[in-house]
Amino acid sequence: MTTATTLARIPRPVLVLPASLAALALLASGAACSGDAGGDGGGRLRTAGAGGIAGPAEPVATADSADADAVDTQDLPDALTGQSLDWSACHVLDSRQGDDETSPEPLPDDGDDNDGSANGDGNGNGSADRDDGGTPWECARLTVPLDYADPRGDTIEIALIRAPARERGEERVGSLLFNFGGPGGSGVAALPAFAGDYEELHEHYDLVSFDPRGVGASQGVVCLDDRELDAYFAADPVPATSAERAKLTDRLQGFADACSDRAGALLPHLTTANTARDMDLLRHVLGDDELHYFGVSYGTQLGGVYAHLFPQRVGRAVLDAVVDPTLTPEESARGQAAGFQQALAAYVEACAADDDTGDGNAGGGAGCPLGDTEKQANQRLNDLLDDLREDPMPTRDPDGRRLTRSLAVSGIAQALYSQDFWSFLTQGLDDALPAEGQDPDGTVLLALGDALNGRNPDGTYTTLQSSLTAISCADSRQRYDVADVRAALDSFRAASPVFGESLAWGMLNCAYWPVRGTDRQPPVAADGAPPILLVGTTGDPATPYAGTRRMREALGDDVGVVLTYEGEGHGAYTGGNACVRDTIDAYLVDGHVPRDGKVCDD
Template identity: 50%
Template sequence: MASAATAVAVLSAVAGCSDGGDAGGGTDRTRELAAQTLEWSACRAPSNEEGGGTAPSPLPGGARWECAFMDAPLDYAKPDGDTIELALIRARASDPAGRIGSLLFNFGGPGGSGITGLPSFAKEYEHLRTRYDLVSFDPRGVGRSEGVECEDDRALDAFYALDASPDDARERETYTNALKDYATACEKNSGAALPHVGTTNAARDMDLMREVLGDDELHYFGISYGTELGGVYAHLFPERVGRVVLDAVVDPTATAEQGALAQARGFQLAFGNFAEDCVKRGEACKLPGRTVAEIQEFVIDLLARLDEKPVTGLGERELTQSQAVNGIVQSLYSQEYWPYLEQGLDEADGGQGGLLLALSDSLNGRDQSGNYNNLQAANAAINCVDDKARFTAEQAEAKLPEFRKASPLFGEFLGWALMGCSQWPVPGTWNHPDVRAEGAAPIVVIGTTGDPATPYAGTRRMVESLGKGVGVEITYKGERHGAYNGGDPCVRDVVNRYLLEGKVPAAGTVCP
């Protein structure tokens, strides 16, 4: 989903058809911006707000990462007005003679940093680097691109520990007030950029990047929310679509409510697959229960107990019910995380919630020193600028029966999460994005059957929405969020041949 699993982290809303009010214009200033020369230099280490860590390591063969800033209009409806600085990162093609151009990446969120994301996945894309400069960026409002700022670290600790599934009038008031305080802090600390961080502007930024980087067409690899961003780009600039891959597809037809319901079903499906694996392993599984239903009841009971009384977490922090749900969700993104989920649930049942809390911290962008990056702040800002929906507490509560039916485990939390934008100071722009791209070059659209965050059904809807002859549907049978980075040889071969050789795969291809 556009918000991925962060919908359970209190503030998420599903991005969902308008131009956002920011239309481009052909002025002297826009031509000046398109002609700007980027000053590439060695990349510095990311700050705490950007996720922390060290500067990216050299690539195979000693190639170095380069970073630069690009100026873009703050408001594309006022191209002669203020500008915003957008941060880019690049690794040059290893075979300059065979170079096709730049391949631009967005790794999702919304709110994910391309500056930190691309180097972390560099090994997965090394083969693509033979013919492309690998390029990514922090979208406006994210990381180095004048990142949205909301509450400080101490306030965020309290915010994410908050009961996100209120049981009575007092808890509903507390929840509503917390959302209001968060939104107020975002407005106070984020300045003039807050109304302009939506997906339509990010798509226009990508077209400016294309031009500044010297490419006639945009070659693009979008994952999760990055598929929505890619679809919006294709709608705005169909004649400039080059070789485009959309992996882990957001359903472009879904409203906020429909998207949240789909996510509830998706995470419920993923948990069922996890529990089924546990049952098959018999006594080797640490969790009580001989059936999927019994394991689910164990987790429901554990969460109810945590609602009444949190358990020991990390340091002085306890594991609350909301943080436990976040930890479970984080573990369902990939089958590789299932052992941590099993261990974390077993330990929490015994009164030790450190592992589930650490998983929740990872989802929320908190490091071991207690510093939060701006992932969730940017996620909230982008979703709330995109999405028109503003649910009151009464409206969200009325939806709970449907959400509980969709997911006994996650429905309550995703139902209340509909309120995520209820207090936001900036109005939304669409009910769902317009991705119609008649006349665009073929776009490869990959869906994973067991994807919890962007359920498989959205793949076909993206293909249909792009228009006849544009979307090329590929299915990966697996349990993870995103197919290409899972390493499946079939998916890799299909994508690599398309991006490197221009060979469009047969529609309906199934991997493995």
């Protein structure tokens, strides 16, 4: 596992072929928007007038604070608040967003009253021409200030995507803005990949998403080239000797230096608070009085920060797979270690049950590769990881890469995000732990690890992990050193014998970052906001359920309303539970706020 920060839930796979796994992960599918056909879509820094920002920032800069002296949306220059979005057909993905080589398929219409000729005004009050093929995806770019304390200075462009609502007039509620997590996930890539799960919402909302600042086609952070990233992610993150610790810190220092050299002027401004301000400017430009919002995983933190900054502009908001806003990075990482260990135990139990019945979603039935108990699973996995540390496993990767300990841990963690990927985990472990006389094969686990790291099947990388580091380090002022990690190792091992050490050493990710964070955690107190629906899953590995209750407390009295899903997986709405889906739909479509504490079971 390369970070201790949560990622969005990955979509359900539809093919069993190992080569398809990375392409089916959340951030390796979808379609992209660019400013024009053939453009780079990069959202370059620019200034009103001539010129731009010269050179990287100083070696140590300070990130913009959530409560900094920022200019409110209504007081921004007319050139920003009065801009009109030029919605047009979407183009194929930029490799920084994902790997799909086609534009997104139109969302199918379902026999409604659409006459096939609705026209749009470019600001959410209509759509591009439709035909019998359904609702086409539209893309545009929003210009935002680089620094909200200096709104007449440099600007960047934010890549957008939308599918206009099927219903018009009174049946249309407005725009529903999505963030699927990360931080670092491309919403332009993710929304088309998930859109089939939001058919009911599409009846009444324009479905809208975006690449947040520093992500994908919105000035996405690129620190290393693709081959350098291959080496970076393959390197062992768990040092056993002083020499190995020196190699680890040198590697992290080199990564931070490369980010400073290539994106230094941008890094201080890649905070969650600034992304929330971008969202409010987008709300205004779309013509909505309130922001209707659906945030998943890190998107829940982003939604909480938006509510803190703009409580009177919150519309209907759903936060699914809720990040705990009270924890330090160390506490969050340790909680995530325990969460993944819990998910591993659930997988082993399901696999053993499948072995007994020959049916189930863990792919058992011919003998579970990790045994029948969590203790057996821990031992077999740690034996495998120790072997990979000394002798990386051959794969069928076209670039000749081998499965290392680091990539295997990433692959196992990726599969534990969703029950729908458990069968792939079984397949990957069967290949890596074959019967006597058969050669081990790390191809499936490598493909899963690539998906977590944002590696496309063609060997290019999205900005997922670089953006994740940049945003996380700008948001938090906490910096850990080797002594801090060594002091915490026993508690991490107790939380998870399999994932604990990797997540503990991940605490160093911001140690050498060239930007000082300014907040302990981004604030989310939102006194005066309307009810916000918080959806927590009891078996969530990445955002443990306790965070849902703590977010409710942090938002303030009478703001958070908790919906509990007693099940497995990271994110409840797309998990297939009818109770969860119907409750959220009723809230978003009809404004029906459920009883605080409502429970849906698996």
